[in-house]
Amino acid sequence: MATPEREIPTPRVAEGDWARVFSHHAFTPILERAEGIYLYDTEGNRYIDASGGPIALNVGHSDPRVTEAISRQAEKFAYCHPALSNRLRADVCARIAGLAPGDLNTTYLVSGGSEAVDTAIKIARQYHLACGREQKHKVIGTWDSYHGMTLGALSVAGGPGFRKPFLPMLFDWPHIRHYRGPRERPRGMNEVDFALECARELEEMIYFVGPEQVSAFIATPVGAGKDYGLVPPAEYWQTIREICDRYDVLLIADEVVTGFGRTGKWFAMEHFGAQADIMTTAKGISGLYAPMGAVTVSDRVNEPFANGEIFIHGFTNMGHPLACAASLAVLDILEKDHLIENSATTGEYLHSNSKRFLARQTIAEARGKGLLMVLELVRDKETMDYFAPEARAEEKFQGIALKNGLAFYMSLYGPRRPGALKRGMPLYIAPPLSITRDQIDDLLDRLDQTLAEWEQTMGI
Ligand SMILES: Cc1ncc(COP(=O)(O)O)c(C=O)c1O
Structure with a gap:
C-alpha cells in the first residue's frame, strides 16, 4: 500500500468564508473531483469513498451515463410547471x-x-381515515433508530442524541426495541426463538397503546442505530408482518439506506420473505447525483387514492426532472452493470475478511450483508467500554483514515451514548456497488493501517 507521508487532516477551523457556513463540521481537505470509488482533493490526494458518502453512493462518482442524462434533460427543461405532466x-x-417486491x-x-419518511407517515394516516x-x-418506531431530521422523522426515530433538544416539539409516539442480536440473546435460547x-414486543406495544390508535410500525430492515447492519432471522420480519396484519397496522420499511442493492438484493426486505405496505427509499435511487426520495405503496394502500381520495401533501421539488433523469440513468447502470449481483458477491468477499478485524481488541463486532459492513469500534471488547467524549476518538480516527486515503462517514453514535449501553461506534464500510475485489483489498489494507495507528494514538 503506497501511502504518501502527509500530515493528519484536522477539522476545519471556521474562519474567512468558512465562518459564513452555519454549523460546518468537515475536515480540512477540499474536494476537487470524484471518479468511480475515488475522491480527489485540491492538493491531489486521493481517498477511497469507503462509506459511499452517507451509505448512499450505489453507482460510482462522475459516471458519464448519469451526468450526460442530467445535462440532456437540463437542455430540454430543468423544471416542469405543475399544470403540465x-x-x-x-x-x-x-x-x-x-x-420493488410484490405489489x-x-x-x-x-x-x-426524511421527506420520504414524513410522507409515509401521512399516507398511512390518510389511508386509515379513508378506511373509516x-x-x-x-x-410505533424503534429505539435508537435513525429516520431523518425533520420533526416527523425525528418523532418516529429513537436516537436520544438527535431527539433530545427537540423533544417538546415531537409527537409523543411509542417505541420498541428492534431485533437485538446474538449479544443480548439469553443463554440457551435459540436464535429464532429470541427473534x-x-x-412480540410490537404486539405488546400495540396492546398497551390500543390497536385502534396505532396507524403504522416503521423500522429499518437490518437493525437500528447502534445495531445498524444486524441481520435478523427471516422469522423476525415474518412475525412483525403477521402482527401488523392482525391489528390493521401498516408496516413501513425504511429502505433509505438498504434500497437499490446495498445488501445484495434490490431491497433488503427481500432477504426475509416479508413485504412492507409502504417502503421509503432515497440515497441510492439517484446515487446522490441529484436529491431524490420515493415512497412506494402496496395496491391495498393505494386503493382509496386510486379511487379518488386526494393525498394532501406536496413539495416544489418532488419528482424534479433532473433528479428523475439521474435516477433513470442510475437504475439503468445498476441493472446493466449487474451491480446488485456485485453487491452480493463482492459483499461476500468483504465479509469473509471479518476475522481479520475481529482479531483486534478494538473491534467488537463485524456485521451486515452485501456491500454493507458495520464494524463496531470500542476501547476494549472484553468490557465493551467506549472512549469518553473528551478523548475525541472519532475525530482522531477520521483524521488518520483521511491521511491513509480513506474517507469514512462518521456517525454520532458512540461518543454521545451512556457507557451503560455497552455499545461502540459503528464504522460503515459501504463503498459504491461497482467496487472490485482488488479495490476492497486496498480499502481493507488501508483500514488495518488506520486502526493500528489509531489504537496507538488512543493509547491501546
Ligand atoms: C434509514 C434512514 N432513513 C431516513 C434517512 C434520512 O434521509 P435524508 O438524509 O435523505 O433526509 C436516513 C439518512 O441517513 C436513513 O439512514
Whole structure:
C-alpha cells in the first residue's frame, strides 16, 4: 500500500468564508473531483469513498451515463410547471414498480429520505381515515433508530442524541426495541426463538397503546442505530408482518439506506420473505447525483387514492426532472452493470475478511450483508467500554483514515451514548456497488493501517 507521508487532516477551523457556513463540521481537505470509488482533493490526494458518502453512493462518482442524462434533460427543461405532466416522473415510478417486491406498485416521489419518511407517515394516516379508522394516527418506531431530521422523522426515530433538544416539539409516539442480536440473546435460547421474542414486543406495544390508535410500525430492515447492519432471522420480519396484519397496522420499511442493492438484493426486505405496505427509499435511487426520495405503496394502500381520495401533501421539488433523469440513468447502470449481483458477491468477499478485524481488541463486532459492513469500534471488547467524549476518538480516527486515503462517514453514535449501553461506534464500510475485489483489498489494507495507528494514538 503506497501511502504518501502527509500530515493528519484536522477539522476545519471556521474562519474567512468558512465562518459564513452555519454549523460546518468537515475536515480540512477540499474536494476537487470524484471518479468511480475515488475522491480527489485540491492538493491531489486521493481517498477511497469507503462509506459511499452517507451509505448512499450505489453507482460510482462522475459516471458519464448519469451526468450526460442530467445535462440532456437540463437542455430540454430543468423544471416542469405543475399544470403540465412530467413524463419522467411516470417513467421513474414505473421503473420502481418493476423492481420493488410484490405489489409495491405505486410511488410518490420526494427529494430525500426524511421527506420520504414524513410522507409515509401521512399516507398511512390518510389511508386509515379513508378506511373509516379515524383514531389510527400513532406510529410505533424503534429505539435508537435513525429516520431523518425533520420533526416527523425525528418523532418516529429513537436516537436520544438527535431527539433530545427537540423533544417538546415531537409527537409523543411509542417505541420498541428492534431485533437485538446474538449479544443480548439469553443463554440457551435459540436464535429464532429470541427473534420471535423481540418481534412480540410490537404486539405488546400495540396492546398497551390500543390497536385502534396505532396507524403504522416503521423500522429499518437490518437493525437500528447502534445495531445498524444486524441481520435478523427471516422469522423476525415474518412475525412483525403477521402482527401488523392482525391489528390493521401498516408496516413501513425504511429502505433509505438498504434500497437499490446495498445488501445484495434490490431491497433488503427481500432477504426475509416479508413485504412492507409502504417502503421509503432515497440515497441510492439517484446515487446522490441529484436529491431524490420515493415512497412506494402496496395496491391495498393505494386503493382509496386510486379511487379518488386526494393525498394532501406536496413539495416544489418532488419528482424534479433532473433528479428523475439521474435516477433513470442510475437504475439503468445498476441493472446493466449487474451491480446488485456485485453487491452480493463482492459483499461476500468483504465479509469473509471479518476475522481479520475481529482479531483486534478494538473491534467488537463485524456485521451486515452485501456491500454493507458495520464494524463496531470500542476501547476494549472484553468490557465493551467506549472512549469518553473528551478523548475525541472519532475525530482522531477520521483524521488518520483521511491521511491513509480513506474517507469514512462518521456517525454520532458512540461518543454521545451512556457507557451503560455497552455499545461502540459503528464504522460503515459501504463503498459504491461497482467496487472490485482488488479495490476492497486496498480499502481493507488501508483500514488495518488506520486502526493500528489509531489504537496507538488512543493509547491501546
Ligand atoms: C434509514 C434512514 N432513513 C431516513 C434517512 C434520512 O434521509 P435524508 O438524509 O435523505 O433526509 C436516513 C439518512 O441517513 C436513513 O439512514
